[in-house]
Structure formats: C-alpha cells, structure tokens
Amino acid sequence: MILLQVQQVTRRFGASVLFSNVSLDVPEHGRVALVGRNGAGKSTLLKMIAGETTPDEGQITTKRGLTFGYQAQNAGLASTKTVWAEMMSVFAKLQTMEKRMHELEVSMSDPDIIANQEQFNQVSATYDQLQQDFSDQNGYGYQAEIRGVLHGFEFDEDYYDKPINELSGGQRTQLALAKLLLERPDLLILDEPTNHLDVETLTWLEGYLQGYPGAILVVSHDRYFLDHVVNDVYDMAHGGLVHYPGNYSHYIDAKAERLRREWKEYDKQQTEISKLEDFVNKNIVRASTTKRAQARRKQLEKMDRIDRPEGDEKVARFTFRPHRQSGNIVLDVVNGAIGYDNQTLCTPVNLDIKKHQAVAIVGPNGIGKSTLLKTILGRLPAIQGQIIFGTGVDTGYYDQDQATLHPKKTVLHELWDDHPTTPEGDIRSILGSFLFTGSDVDKAVHSLSGGEKARLLLTKLALRHDNFLMLDEPTNHLDIDSREVLENALNEFDGTILFVSHDRYFINQVATEVVELEPSGTTRYLGNYDYYVDKKAEQDAYAAQEAAEAEAAHPTVDQPKQTQVNYQQQKDQQKAKRKLSRQVEALEEQMNDLDAKKTAVETEMSAPENFNDADKLADLQQELTDVTTQLNETEESWTEKSLALEDFED
Template identity: 90%
Template sequence: MILLQVQQVTRRFGATVLFENVSLDVPEHGRVALVGRNGAGKSTLLKMIAGETTPDVGQITTKRGLTIGYQAQNAGLASSKTVWNEMLDVFATLRAMEQRIHELEQQMSDPNIIADQEQFTQVTKTYDQLQQDFSDQNGYGYQAEIRGVLHGFEFGEEYYDKPINELSGGQRTQLALAKLLLERPDLLILDEPTNHLDVETLTWLEGYLQGYSGAILVVSHDRYFLDHVVNDVYDMAHGGLVHYPGNYSHYIEAKAERLRREWKEYDKQQAEIGKLEDFVNKNIVRASTTKRAQARRKQLEKMDKMDKPEGDEKVARFTFRPHRQSGNVVLDVVNGAVGYDQQILCAPVNLDIKKHQAVAIVGPNGIGKSTLLKTILGRIPAIQGQIIFGTGVDTGYYDQDQATLHDKKSVLHELWDDHPTTPEGDIRSILGSFLFTGSDVDKSVHSLSGGERARLLLTKLALRHDNFLMLDEPTNHLDIDSREVLENALNEFDGTILFVSHDRYFINQVATQVVELAPAGTTRYLGDYDYYVEKKAEQDAYAAKEAAEAEAANPTSDAPKQTQVDYQQQKEQQKAKRKLSRQVDALETKLGDLETQKSTIETAMSSPENFNDAEKLADLQAQLTAVTTDLDATEEEWTEKSLSLEDFDG
C-alpha cells in the first residue's frame, strides 16, 4: 500500500525552476532516502511533503488518516519544561487513562458502590475494559520506552529534571528527534537526523529505525547510515528526480551503470547521425545520388534525437601534494592525557604514527577527540606525557570550528593574503577548482554557507603542501559529492593523515587503522571502521564469556552485582550476534540474486538471437565476468561471517 505520493510536483523561485515534474512514492513500511547535492531542493521538497508549503504545480496525496512527523534540519525543542515532562506529554492520553483507572479503583473500594450491585458491575466492567486498552497501548511500559529513547540519545537520569531551554542547541535538536520517535507517526520525515551525533548514538538510531513500525523518508549525507537504514533512493539532480531501488551503495552502482548505458546509446546514435549527415553532404548535389541523399535527410529529420546524458554536476577538483617527504616516524604520543584544567578525560594516550598511515580517532562525544588534536598541535597544554614529532614533519590542520577563517575578508583575499607573491589569476584558478567562480570570490567569508566555508578551508590546506594532515571532522557541512572528492584526494595523498570523524563511511574509505579513545586510554585496531566494529564485538563476547566462567568457578558475595554485569555483557553479545545474523541473511539473499543474474546471462549467451552477434556477446561476457567476480567475493564474505556466527554458539 502506498502511504504518500508526490505527483508531477514543481517548485519555482521567480523565473528560476528549482525542480519540476518530480514524482515520489512512500510505501507502507517504506525506507526511502532523498539524496543530492546541497541546493538541489531536497529540504524544500520535504517541507512540501510535510505540509509546511505547497507545490507550485502538481499535488501530494496521502492515505486517509496518515499521521506525519517531521524533523527539520537542526530544529530543536523550545520548551521551559523539564526533559522528562516534555517526553511525558507524548503520552497524555495514556496518562489520562491511567488517572481514570485509579479513580475507578477508588470507586470499586467505596462501600456505597459495593452495596449497589448494578453500579458496582458497571464500574467493574468499565475498569476491566479501560485496563485492557491501557495494556494494549503499552500503558505499563511507556515510561520504560521514554527511558530507552533518552538513553539512546545519551540523556541519563541526571538530565530528567533539567529545563530544556537550559540545554545546548545540539541537545535540544536531539530531544526533538527523541520526542518524535516516541510519538511514532505513520510516516517519519527526517532532514539530516545524524548531524552532530557520535558513533554510538548513530548506531543506536540505526537499530531503532530498522525496527520502526512506520515508514521513513530521510535526507542525509551519512552514506553509512543510508546503507543500513533505507531500501529506496531518489536522486535529486538537474531539476528532476530519479528512483533507484536498494540502499545507497546499490544506488551508486546503478546510477553509474545507467549513465554508461545512456552514453553508449547516445554515442551509437551520434555515430549513425554522423554517417547520415556525411552521406547527405557528399551526395545531395550529385544527380545520380540526390534521391538517396534526400531520403537520408528525411530519415535524419524524423529521427528522435537523444539528449546528451547528464552526469553529475561540476565537482571540486583538488589534490594534497607535500613539498617534501617526512621521515618514517611521524608522531609519537607517549602516556599522554586528554583534558582541560588538569581534568583528565582520557588517559593514557599512546599513538605511534608512521609515514603513509591514515589513522582515524573515534570515541563518544565529550571524550576529548578534538582536544587531543589541539594538544598535539600545542594549542592546549599537555597535562602529562610526551608528544614527539618525527624528522621533516610539516603539519597542516583542518579545524571543524572553522575558527581560522577571517569573517571580514573576501574569499579571494582569504587565500591571497596567505600567498601574496602568487599572481591573482593563479589564485582565482585555484579557487575555481574548489567551485569558487566568478563573483563567488568577492563574497565575504561571513556570508558563506557551512559547506562553502569547509571548501575554503580545504583550499587553504591544499595550498600549504604539508606532509602530515590533522583533520577534525572534515566532512561536516560537505555534501556527498564533496565528501567523495575529499576521500579521493586523501587516498591519493603521498603523506600521513590523523583525523577525527563520526562519518563511518568516510572512515572506511580513508583509514588504515582506527584508534578508540575511552576514559581508560587508547586502543588501536589495524583496519577500517567495519573491522573495528567486528573486533569490538569479538572482544565484548570474549569478555562476557571470561566473566561468566570466572563467576562459575569462584562465586562471591558480589554475585548480584556480577550478575548485572554479566547480563549487560550478554545483551551486548546478543546484539552483536543479531547484527552478524542479519549480515549473513543479507549475503544469502545477495548470493541468490547473483546466481539468478548469472543464470540469466548464461541463458542469454546461448540464445540463437545473440549467438552470432559479436557485440552483444562481448557485452554479455563483460556482464558475466562482473557478476561472477561479485559472486565469488560475496561467497567468500558469507563464508567468513557464517563461521564467525558459529563461533557465538561454539
């Protein structure tokens, strides 16, 4: 069943068309993503769907009685109520029922009502029905539900009595989303819900949304999040909307394949047009061939000419090139501590970074990830330990707060003042490669969007030509296209990288190792983010098993406390097992699909109509090779994860 339909919708701003004739469906229980670069109109379309604005052309229809919950980007709760009371408001109906149940209980103990058999029967009947309704609507569990969601967003009991208007903007935004999740509308519309969430909260939110009973329509630049939550992607580009079934990774592959196919068909038609035009030009004036040339010209006139395929819009082009090479040892941090004013957040901190490594720093919000970078740079005094840079290390720093930019300068002078001997034309050319063209270079830095400021910072960093890049949340404010450009630039960088990021897809693409910060210090994992998650799950499972064996061998008076610890560890182990089981199921489904694709291609190759078509056979062979390669890789991954799943039961 379709819950909502966008039908041939257009939005104009004056004479400018932002998008036109776009259509989108949200099915029951659907998980739909809307992607596209900044400024394409994604948030504008969401506001229309949420009913905040109306289309200039077209219509949006919904299932009768559909409830919609909309979370705008960075929209926080404005309330003077406490956190707990604000969440309780969601369950006002249940609380009224609860109050009525207590009133009926008092009536049922009233001697006068007990003496009146008819009245007592009526009160009892009403009480039984109300209690049943209360139970069916989770009346006995709604407070636990509130605690669970607040805990997911890292609001412990110490926050329950705090007025919301005294919290930070980021916290109020998270509470707005928490309240929306508790309301459980039929359709959740979320605009960048992952902004400023740490990895632990992101992981919790993904799990919550995977189990959400309603439908979800989401705009997000977090590709890892999209891969784990959605199963339909709509790409907004060139003023239109194209639908791709599947998650984000499938969308990337399908979009690339569509463009390849369109270019092939376009080039084939262009070659045919060229031959026809060449024949007409050579033969139209010859008496012996003029009729044939006229026929070719009519053929050209009647031809339904294809438009040139539209690929991605212009993207930034840049590289990081060091002026010189560093020594093999780039940075050592020995028994360091992260914190402010002698208050230690994380210790001991030990880093051993070698040339050409790309090290990601992860950990919960507030643990001191950004503080660690600033301490290494000497911007914050080290509380303890040693920080030792290697020979020939030139350090470049990307500040997530963008504090190194000068608001009163123009874009041009922000760069030119750092490189006064470089000709203006060269500065403009460099800015152009970062998408600052024409009058953009005369804009004041103060007037730039977050994404534009991020690109300007990257421009300045690229021009320094350092061999050791320290990056603090470099993907914040960047759209997906810009993130991919940055990933490519960093992967081609002939230097060393230390970065903080909550963008798990970005970490997977760039990191050669992950260092986790925790109150007890640093732990290094020699792989990307997925490897880190896998190893953490194994460690947690092993720790739970060790604790259970120790408790069985040596029970103590602390048994109740240890039981609680074991329970938590078992929960973590079960969570890891469920995740691995879902991955195995998904891989089994993929294997089945790939086997079907392979069989279909092989059948097509043996078909008489294709057997003598060399071009068609070559195309089918290429498809077969690609599918076979994917099949082998998927089967290998399935085998590895299946064995890991067996280890949980072993």
C-alpha cells in the same frame, strides 16, 4: 499501500526553476532516502511534504488520517519543561487512562458497590476494557520506552529534572528527535537527523529506525546510515528526481550503470547521425545521388534524438601533494593526558604514527578528540606526557570550527594573501578547481555557506603542500559528491593522515587503522571502521562469556588463617568474626549479582524490539520490582552485618 505521493511537483524561485515535475512515493513501512547535492532542493521538497510550504505546480496527496512528524535540520526543542516532563507529555492520554484505572480500582473496593452486583459488574467491565486498551497502547511500558530513547541519545537520569531551555542547542535538537520518535507518527520526515551525533548514538539510532513500525522519509549525507536504514533512494539532480530501489550502495551502482547505458545509446545514435550527415553533405549536390541524400536528410529530421546524458554536476577537483617526504616516524604521543583546566578527559594517550598511515580517531562526544588534535599541535597544553614529531614532518590542520578563516576577506584574498607571489590568474584557476568561479571569488567569507567554507579551507590546505594532514571532522558541511572527491584526494595523498570523524563511511574509505579514545586511554585497531566494529563485538562477547563463567563458578571465599589461642573465649570470638566476615562477603557477592541482574533487566526493557510488547514489558517491570526489592533488603542486611564486623575490628 502508498502513504504519500508527490505528483509532478514544481518549485520556482522567481524566474529560476529549482526542480520540476518531480514525483515520489512513500509506501507503508517504507524506508525512503532523498539524496543530492547541496542546493538541489531536498529540504525544500521536505517542507512541502510536511505542509510548511505549497508546490507551485503539482500536488502532494496522503492516505486519509495519516499522522506524520517532521524534524527540520538542526531544529531544537523549545520548552521550559524538564526533560522527563516533556517526554511524558507525549503519553498524556495514557496517563489519563492510568488515573481512571486507579479511580475504578477504588470504586471496585467500595463496599456499597460490591454489595450492588449489577453496579459492580458494570464498573468491573469498564475497568477490564480500559485495562486492555491501556495494555494495547503500551501503558505498562511507556516509561521504559522513554528511558530507552533518552538513554539512546545519551541522556541519563541526571538530565531528567533539567529544564530543556537550559541545555545546549545540540542537546535540544536531539531531544526534539527523541520526542518525535516517542510520538510514533505513521510517517517520520527527517532532515539530516545524524548531524552532530557521535558514533554510539548513530548506531543506536540506526537500530531503532530499522525496527520503527511506521514509514521513514529521510535526507542525509551519512552514507553509512543510508546503507543500514533505507531501501529506496530518490536522487535529486538537474532539477529532476530519479528513483533507485535499494540502499545507498545499490543506488551508486545502479546510477553508474544507468549512465553507462545512456551514454552507450547516445554515442550509438551520434555515430549514426554523423554518418547520415556526412552522406548528405557529400551527395546532396550530385544529380545521381541527390534523391538518396534528400531521403537521409528527411530521416535526420524525423529522428527522435536522444539528449546528451546528464551525469553528475561539476565537482571539485584537487589533490594534496607534499613538497617533501617525512621520515618513517611521523608522530609519537607517550603516556599523554588531555583535557582543560586540569580536568583530564582521557589518559593515557599513546599514538605511534608512521609514514603513509591514515589514522582515524573515534570516541563519544566530549571525550576529547578535537582536544587531542589541538594538544598535538600545541594550541592546548598537554596535562602530561610527551608529544614527539619525527624528522621532516610538515603539518597541515583542518579546523572543523572554520575559525582560521577571516570573515571580512573575499574568497580570492583569503587565498591570495597566503600566497602573494602567485599570479592572480593562477589563484583564480585553483579556486575554480574547488568550484569557486566567476563572481564567487568576490564573495565575503562571512557570506559563504558551511559547505563553501569547508571547500575554501580544503583549498588553503591543498596549497600548503604539507606531508602530515591533521583533519578535524573534514566531511562536516560537505555534500556526498564533495565527500567522495575528498576521499579520493586523501587516498591518493603521498603522505600521512590523522583525522577525527563521525562519518563511518568516510572512515571505511580512508583509514588504515582506528584509535578509540576512552577516559581510560587509547586502544588501537589495525583496520578500517568495519574492522573496528567487528573487533569490539568480539571483545564484548568474550568479556560477557568470562563474566558468565565467573558468575557460574561462584568461587568460595578464602578462609582467613587464624593463630591458635589458649583461651576458649578468644577462639569463640575469632570464630564468630570469621562467620560474620563470610556473611558480609557473601552479601557483597549477592549484591553484585542482583545489581548486574537489575542492569540486565533495565537494558532489556530499553531495547526497541520490546517497546510494543506490553506483556513482555509488564513481566520485565515485575521482575525489575522484585530484583530491586531483593537488592534493597540485601543492602540493609549488609549494612547491619558490616557495622557488627567493625565492632569486632575495634
């Protein structure tokens, strides 16, 4: 069944046509991606589909009763409620049902109603139906679902009571998406949902969307995300829309094959046209062949000519070429500690970067990835440790905040002022290779889009000719085409690279090794992003196996050795102390087991695949209640016996 159809839709801005006669289908349970260059009209089409604007021509139709949720790019949740209250508001209907169920339970315990069999049966039937409806609508699991989604976006219980309007813009954007996921519309319409998410959150979001019961229409530049989530791609280019079944990688291959086939057909026809025209030109004036030439001319006039294939639009073309080669040792960081105002974010930091390596820094938001680059560059002081550059190292830096650009300068002078001896024509030519042509070079920097500023920063970096590039989120603001150009330039770069990125596809294409930052320090993985993920999974599995084996073994508590004493009373006292000590240790072990069991149940309740299983969630909730009760009782017993043991010590 088709949930939504875009039929021959056109959008104009004045005399300019952004796109025309575009068509798109979203099937039931579909996973549809809309890709294309910045400015192609992707967000404009999404706004039309969401009903915020209307097409100039064509129509958009939906299945009767279709519910949809639209998350605009970087649109934050505006609310004065707390995080928990706002998420709970999604389930107001269930809360009303729950309240009514409690009222009916009270009624069923009323002696007067119990005495009236007919009235009791009526109340009981109403309660049974309401309870069934409540269960069918995930009434027993919606709070666990809220906790699971908030946990996925890295909002722990410390955030639950915080007013949303006091949070950062990025957090409000994540909460808007969290609320939308909890609402579960038939169709999710998402415009760049992966912006500013760290890798852990991205991985969780991919898993959640893979199991989402409705359909999804998404615009994203995150190619790794598209590969793992979508199964249909619509490419918006040249004012049109072309459909490719499959994920992003299939789209790339299919698009290349389509263009190859179109060029083959075009070239074949052009060869035929050239032969016919050549025959006409040579034979039209000769009496003996003029009739054949006229026939060829008519053949040319009647020919249905194939348009020249439209490949990718013009893309930036650039390279990074170092002026000189560095030594084999490029950078060493030894037992470093990074942070702000003596607040350590990560330690110990150890890096050993050699010539021609491309090292990716990964880790959760806030762990200090950008701080590490700035500390290495000396822009922030290191809390401790040594930072040692090798011989002949020339360092170039790409700042994700774009703070090194001068907002009042023009594009031309932003570059020319750094290289005043270079002729203006050469500067314009260089800017042209980065897609700044004509009047673009006279634009003020502050008027540029994020993508244009990113290309300008890359232009400046390419002209420095450094041999060690330090890049902080270089793919932010770049469309897919520009990201691929950057990947190619970096892969051909005869130097060394240290970069921070959330773009997992980009890391896969560029990195020769990955360094993970955690509060406890750095861990090195000798491969690309997929290798890093596989190794992490192996390590987690091994740790889980060790923990399970340790739990199964239940090692006995070592008995303290006691010195023999002559008095029976002292012996009895020591015996009682040992017994109490064993009890305390046994209770500690029991608390650890119960705490681990509680965590495991909570994790299972938060799993997306359990959100729709009311019976499973009810069982898990009961199990959680039982474990929590046991844990509380064990803690009380442990406290009592620990105090008694302290009396012995005294």
